Amino acid sequence: MSIQNSYLRDLMDRVTARNPAEPEFHQAVREVLSSLSPVVDAHPEYIEQGVMDCLVEPERIIKFRVPWEDDQGKIHVNRGFRVQFSSAIGPYKGGLRFHPSVYEGIIKFLGFEQIFKNSLTGLPIGGGKGGSDFDPKGKSDNEVMRFCQSFMTELFKYIGPDTDVPAGDIGVGGREIGFLFGQYKRLANEFTGVLTGKGLTYGGSLARTEATGYGLCYFADCMLRDAGRSFEGATVVISGSGNVAIYACEKAAQFGAKVVAMSDSGGYIYDKNGIDLPLVKELKEVQRKRISAYVETHPEAEYHPGCAGIWTIPCDIALPCATQNELDEAAAKALIANGCFAVAEGANMPCTPEAVDALQAAGVLFAPAKAANAGGVATSALEMSQNSMRFYWSFEEVDDHLKRIMTDLYHNASNAAAQYGCAGDLVAGANIAGFLKVANSMLAYGVV
Numbered sequence: 001m002s003i004q005n006s007y008l009r010d011l012m013d014r015v016t017a018r019n020p021a022e023p024e025f026h027q028a029v030r031e032v033l034s035s036l037s038p039v040v041d042a043h044p045e046y047i048e049q050g051v052m053d054c055l056v057e058p059e060r061i062i063k064f065r066v067p068w069e070d071d072q073g074k075i076h077v078n079r080g081f082r083v084q085f086s087s088a089i090g091p092y093k094g095g096l097r098f099h100p101s102v103y104e105g106i107i108k109f110l111g112f113e114q115i116f117k118n119s120l121t122g123l124p125i126g127g128g129k130g131g132s133d134f135d136p137k138g139k140s141d142n143e144v145m146r147f148c149q150s151f152m153t154e155l156f157k158y159i160g161p162d163t164d165v166p167a168g169d170i171g172v173g174g175r176e177i178g179f180l181f182g183q184y185k186r187l188a189n190e191f192t193g194v195l196t197g198k199g200l201t202y203g204g205s206l207a208r209t210e211a212t213g214y215g216l217c218y219f220a221d222c223m224l225r226d227a228g229r230s231f232e233g234a235t236v237v238i239s240g241s242g243n244v245a246i247y248a249c250e251k252a253a254q255f256g257a258k259v260v261a262m263s264d265s266g267g268y269i270y271d272k273n274g275i276d277l278p279l280v281k282e283l284k285e286v287q288r289k290r291i292s293a294y295v296e297t298h299p300e301a302e303y304h305p306g307c308a309g310i311w312t313i314p315c316d317i318a319l320p321c322a323t324q325n326e327l328d329e330a331a332a333k334a335l336i337a338n339g340c341f342a343v344a345e346g347a348n349m350p351c352t353p354e355a356v357d358a359l360q361a362a363g364v365l366f367a368p369a370k371a372a373n374a375g376g377v378a379t380s381a382l383e384m385s386q387n388s389m390r391f392y393w394s395f396e397e398v399d400d401h402l403k404r405i406m407t408d409l410y411h412n413a414s415n416a417a418a419q420y421g422c423a424g425d426l427v428a429g430a431n432i433a434g435f436l437k438v439a440n441s442m443l444a445y446g447v448v
């Protein structure tokens, strides 16, 4: 992944120097800049007007203390973040992640990615991301509630339905969104669509829960069909067993595939008969148990501790849906050796740059996250629309919108790649198509 244009190469050096010790952010910026050389060569105004320099600098970073009390009365202090990266094409939009690995660099990488992803949806949403190093795992519902209330007590000053609309991400599901929304409503004294991923009784959208996983499969389906392949009869491996992984598994199975493996941060299960998804949902969504419990009901399946081994399972299609940098070069080579013909990223940046290079060099069809997992945020934008209208659409209506958005998105990315001389490279195509809409809006505003 090299950057051809010398201005962009220097810019990358400046980004690295100005944001020390933030390797995930560097990785995300490098990936985008490495696609944009043909664009800035053809349109030097993006450099001359400062668009490129502005784009790599968040409009605003908010960092705050989050004190909360546990069930024993002990006080803990976590860190909260919201990176409002770009409002060029709409209110900041992007999830909140609660995970011990969260620090400013992770939120910046995710916020940066979100700019292009949101642009690709074709909907009017800017890019942002937030979160905390709080770990909801092992906490009681009341502890999670007190944490969420404290987090929102600070965050509510900076967000609003036309300013910044957060959503869920790792560690932030329906329960957390409920606590966060309840506190926002109390503090702001208004009932507005300030968060998405809300419960259906208080303004949530049907099909939002399913949207990222379903959207991933809709996108992958377009890519496969263009190459004369399909999910029908394919063997699929999916990492993770959270929101994205579960609904990717559901849709892949509906498309006629057999999903044989899933994982969590402790290890993975391999069920050659096909994953029993209702059981995974019960274990992860209801009982909040580890994936290892799967083999208690299915003793014929295997459980392996550790995550990396999941990519050594022979499969036709791999869907990494857990976390960043979970699929490295060795994993990519194992997939290639086993005849895998497509990888579609459900998580954000799950493949390392070396893995992406290896997969593309071997001719494996590759769907990058910022395009392939955009269905979640697209449906969040549909939730915002429904909230603004004080109306709701049926599951089928939302799902139809999602399908159309993912199909359009695939064609936009594919066409942009062809237009700039890299036909078939969806990484470049997604970066270019996402960039152009944001950059042209920034040009229209002048330097601000």
Ligand code: NDP
Pocket (backbone or CB within 6 Å): 168, 169, 170, 171, 172, 173, 212, 240, 241, 242, 243, 244, 245, 263, 264, 265, 266, 307, 321, 322, 323, 324, 326, 346, 347, 348, 349, 373, 374, 376, 377
């Ligand atoms: P969840 O919290 O619902 O699930 C995350 C899953 O990944 C869990 O199975 C978790 O295991 C596993 N996981 C988390 N961290 C690690 C790790 N360090 N190593 C191995 N496994 C890990 O999150 P989501 O499903 O919502 O998100 C998954 C990915 O998809 C993230 O990259 C997120 O940014 C991205 N994404 C999510 C969207 C959404 O709508 N939810 C939208 C677009 C992107 P465990 O339970 O053991 O922690």
